[in-house]
Amino acid sequence: MRKQIVAGNWKMNKNVQESTELASEIVEKVKGLDLGNTRVIVTPTFVNISEVVKVTKGSAVEVAAQNMHQAKSGAFTGEISGEMLTSLGLKTVILGHSERREYFGETDAILAQKVDAALANGLEIVFCFGEVLAERKADKHFDVVESQIKNALFHLDAAAWKNIVLAYEPVWAIGTGETASPEQAQEMHAFIRKIVADKYNAEVANNVSILYGGSVNPGNAKEIFSKEDVDGGLIGGAALNSDNFLALIKSF
Ligand code: PEP
Numbered sequence: 001m002r003k004q005i006v007a008g009n010w011k012m013n014k015n016v017q018e019s020t021e022l023a024s025e026i027v028e029k030v031k032g033l034d035l036g037n038t039r040v041i042v043t044p045t046f047v048n049i050s051e052v053v054k055v056t057k058g059s060a061v062e063v064a065a066q067n068m069h070q071a072k073s074g075a076f077t078g079e080i081s082g083e084m085l086t087s088l089g090l091k092t093v094i095l096g097h098s099e100r101r102e103y104f105g106e107t108d109a110i111l112a113q114k115v116d117a118a119l120a121n122g123l124e125i126v127f128c129f130g131e132v133l134a135e136r137k138a139d140k141h142f143d144v145v146e147s148q149i150k151n152a153l154f155h156l157d158a159a160a161w162k163n164i165v166l167a168y169e170p171v172w173a174i175g176t177g178e179t180a181s182p183e184q185a186q187e188m189h190a191f192i193r194k195i196v197a198d199k200y201n202a203e204v205a206n207n208v209s210i211l212y213g214g215s216v217n218p219g220n221a222k223e224i225f226s227k228e229d230v231d232g233g234l235i236g237g238a239a240l241n242s243d244n245f246l247a248l249i250k251s252f
Pocket of ligand 1: 009169173174175176177213214215216234235236237238
């Protein structure tokens with residue numbers, strides 16, 4: 001059975017004290033919950049990962065990274081390798097976030113290399129993709145999403161997909177307060193599951209968790225998460241407050 005996941009993307013927010021405080025609050029509050037089939041993930045910025053790993057140790061809260069470089073090591077000033085993440089005990093990395101694509105020039109081709117590097121390090125990938133508003137308005141959103149997935153992931157064999165989590169994040173809904181309707185999310189998630197089934201098989205498609213991201217908050221999560229093909233959320237703003245984040249986890 002595929003997992004439900006609530007993953008908080010902290011982006012470039014919270015210094016080390018604030019990060020450990022938020023992580024500790026989440027750890028405490030999650031203790032009282034029966035998580036069942038739900039995974040809880042937080043992704044601090046790189047410099048705060050070690051400290052957050054310490055305060056979440058032994059808890060149900062997993063720590064992931066927001067990005068990594070595709071090379072093993074070398075002269076890449078300012079970058080972080082997959083091996084550096086696993087050496088901290090991390091099991092998961094987010095790749096392809098729209099902010100990485102837009103502000104840091106990450107193309108599908110670069111992302112395909114990052115995917116390979118992450119898998120080579122035994123990391124699970126939360127792979128993000130989604131259309132911009134003009135593409136949705138032009139009715140190109142299905143094509144855009146299909147090509148983003150195809151270009152970065154369809155070179156993988158079926159076995160590799162046990163380490164892939166998909167995150168559909170329509171760019172027009174990220175940090176804007178605008179959310180895809182539960183029906184729009186479900187429509188896209190069902191489409192994604194179908195293209196994965198067509199490329200691989202029904203088993204791969206049914207086992208892959210597909211998260212929705214884009215202005216999910218305690219007021220709209222329940223309805224979005226209740227959709228058949230929505231297996232949780234990648235959360236930005238609402239993940240920066242432990243009460244809000246807990247409310248999202250409880251939405252399942
Ligand atoms: C995100 O950046 O992945 C995201 C979904 O942000 P927000 O929830 O703030 O829209």
